[in-house]
Amino acid sequence: xxxxxxxxxxxxxxxxxxxxxxxxxxxxxxxxxxxxxxxxxxxxxxxxxxxxxxxxxxxxxxxxxxxxxxxxxxxxxxxxxxxxxxxxxxxxxxxxxxxxxxxxxxxxxxxxxxxxxxxxxxxxxxxxxxxxxxxxxxxxxxxxxxxxxxxxxxxxxxxxxxxxxxxxxxxxxxxxxxxxxxxxxxxxxxxxxxxxxxxxxxxxxxxxxxxxxxxxxxxxxxxxxxxxxxxxxxxxxxxxxxxxxxxxxxxxxxxxxxxxxxxxxxxxxxxxxxxxxxxxxxxxxxxxxxxxxxxxxxxxxxxxxxxxxx
Numbered sequence: 001x002x003x004x005x006x007x008x009x010x011x012x013x014x015x016x017x018x019x020x021x022x023x024x025x026x027x028x029x030x031x032x033x034x035x036x037x038x039x040x041x042x043x044x045x046x047x048x049x050x051x052x053x054x055x056x057x058x059x060x061x062x063x064x065x066x067x068x069x070x071x072x073x074x075x076x077x078x079x080x081x082x083x084x085x086x087x088x089x090x091x092x093x094x095x096x097x098x099x100x101x102x103x104x105x106x107x108x109x110x111x112x113x114x115x116x117x118x119x120x121x122x123x124x125x126x127x128x129x130x131x132x133x134x135x136x137x138x139x140x141x142x143x144x145x146x147x148x149x150x151x152x153x154x155x156x157x158x159x160x161x162x163x164x165x166x167x168x169x170x171x172x173x174x175x176x177x178x179x180x181x182x183x184x185x186x187x188x189x190x191x192x193x194x195x196x197x198x199x200x201x202x203x204x205x206x207x208x209x210x211x212x213x214x215x216x217x218x219x220x221x222x223x224x225x226x227x228x229x230x231x232x233x234x235x236x237x238x239x240x241x242x243x244x245x246x247x248x249x250x251x252x253x254x255x256x257x258x259x260x261x262x263x264x265x266x267x268x269x270x271x272x273x274x275x276x277x278x279x280x281x282x283x284x285x286x287x288x289x290x291x292x293x294x295x296x297x298x299x300x301x302x303x304x305x306x307x308x309x310x
Contacts, residue, residue, distance in 0.1 A: 001042050001043075001306075001307045001309045001310055002039070002040065002041040002042050002043075002270065002304065002305070002306045002307070003041055003042070003043050003044075003045065003148075003195070003197070003256060003304070003305045003306075003307070004036070004039050004041035004043070004044045004045065004274075004302050004303070004304050004305075005044075005045045005047075005150075005197045005198065005254055005255075005256050005302065005303045005304075005305075006032075006035075006036070006044060006045070006046050006047070006298070006300070006302040006303075007046070007047040007048050007152075007199045007253075007254060007298060007299075007300035008024075008032055008046055008047070008048055008049065008297075008298050008300075009024075009048055009297075009298040009299050009300060010022060010024060010048055010050070010080065011024055011029075011032070011046070011048055011049045011050050011054060011058075011080075012024055012050030012051075012054055012079070013029065013050065013053075013054040013057045013058055014050065014051075014053055014054055014057065022050070024050075028297040028298075029058065029062060029297075030062065031276070031296075031297035032062075032297045032298065033058070033062035033063055034277070034279075035274070035276065035277070035297065035302060036063065036085070037063070038274075038277065038281070039274055039302060039304055041087075041304065042086070042087050042090045043084060043085070043086050043087070043090070043136070043148070044067075044084065044085040045082070045084055045148065045150045045197050045198070046082065046083050046084070046085065047080070047082050047150075047152045047198060047199045047300075048080040048081075048152070048199075049071060049080065049081050049082065049083045050079055050080065050081070051071070051073070051079060051081060052069065052071040052073075052081075052083070055069040055071050055083045055085070056069055059085065063085070065088075066087060066088055066089075067085040067086060067087055067088060068085070068086045068087075068088055068094075069083060069084070069085055070083055070084040070085075070086065070094070070096040070136065071083030071084070071134075072096060072097075072098040072100070072132070072134065073098075073100070074098065074100045074129070074131040074132030074134070075100050075128050075129055075130060075131055075132060076130065076131045076152075080131070080152070081131070081132075082131060082132060082134040082150045082151070082152055082198070083134070084096070084134070084136050084148075084150070086136075092138050092139060092140050092145070092310070093138075093139040093140075093142075094136055094137065094138055094139065095136070095137040095139060095144075096134070096135070096136055096137075097134075097135040097136075097137065098132055098133075098134065098135070099129065099132055099133035099134075099135065099180065100128060100129060100131075100132040100133075101128065102128065102129070102133075102176070103125075103126045103127070103128060103176075104126065104127055104128060104129060104172045104173055104175070104176040105126050105172070105176065106126055106127050106168075106169065106172030106173075106176075107124055107126055107127070108162050108163060108168070108169075109168075110162065111124040112124075127169070127172070129151075129173055129176070130152070130153065130154040130155075130169070130173065131151070131152045131153075132151075132152075133149050133150070133151055133177060133180055134149075134150040134151070135147065135148065135149055135150075136148040136150070140310070144188060144192050145192065145310065146192065146193050146194075146195070146309070146310075147184055147188075147192060147193070147194045147195070148194075148195050148197065149177070149180065149181065149184075149194060149195065149196045149197070149198075150197050150198050151173075151177055151196070151197070151198035151199075151200070152198050152199045152201070153170050153173045153174060153177075153198070153199070153200050153201045153202070154166040154169040154170040154173055154201060155201045156170075156201060156202070166201070167210075167212055168212075170200075170201060170202060170212050171211075171212035174200075174212055174213055174215060174216065175215055177196065178215045178216060178219050178220055181194055181196060181220055181222070182219065182220065185259075193258075193259050193261055193262050193309075194259060195256065195257065195258055195259070195262070195305075196222055196255075196256075196257040197255065197256045197257065198254070198255065199253055199254050199300065200213070200253060200254070200255055201253055202253065203251055203252065203253075204216060204224070204252075204255055205224065205227070205233075205236065205252060206223065206224065206227055216257070220259075221259050221260040222257040222258065222259060223257065223258055223260070223263060224255050224256070224257055224258075225255075225256045225257075225258055225266060225271055225272075225303070225305040226252070226255075226272065226273070226303070228258060228263050228266050228271075229266060229268040229271050229272060231272055231273075235272065235273060236252045236273065237250040237251065237252060237273070237286060237301070238251070238252045238253055238254040238273060238300055238301045238303060239251050239252070239253040239254065239299060239300050239301075240286065240287050240293050240299060241293075241299070242289075242290040242293055246289065246290050248287075248288065250286070253300065254300055254301070254303050255303070256303050256305040258305065262307060262309065265307045265308045265309050266305065266306070266307060266308075267306040267307065267308055270304065270306035271304055271305050271306045272303070272304060273301050273302070273303055273304075274301060274302040274303070274304055275301070276296055276297065276301070284296075
């Protein structure tokens, strides 16, 4: 089984919330299609998709309808959703579940302070995920054999100036994600592997993680596939940004996190970060200049986990 995680960056084929100016350029859409075909994953997990209409159109127009799209609307105020493309030749059944309406049991500090001024019994409602946990259950003979949890955690953009770098909200979302992971593990008596994937919008590499990700390693057995295959750190960069004076910033923001029982099943030679190819299929090196980054189809690189599973 081959899995791919891919943040496709503002993937609107029909225009975004603010009109056609948000539509993805056709050449980048075609490049993303070539990338997905080349990786040839059984299941592609996608972040920043502009709704089910965009995913359906992408599948029919650019992928010859070879996949079954799954997308349930989440809580994004930008219309960037999480979805799946499952190859039709993938013989197993699937069940798609949203967690968008679940509370993450979190309030901002100013809300907690304001709570004290409310009438007895009244309180601010707690928040939900910025997007969702998009859950895909894989079934064989009507029995769940694997669960995928796809997330896109709170970004570092603090538009309202209430949570510097979005740290507290992201930490709360990570805690709720860990809670969901452990609940599902227990529900299936630890016999069904649960994989957590997504754009975590922060550094979650084991031993180097930012504090908001500590619970990931304290309360779960999850391990990044790049850690499992012992990928060199210079090959773990999945996101590039060029700031003032063309200074390059590069991080791993994207992760496929595997439970312990799957670690021995990882096929190292077929797993890792996928480097974008040119039209001749030649891998391109990481961008060193701003113009090289903006020429790419996305600001995130795909990550692949190939497993000797089923």
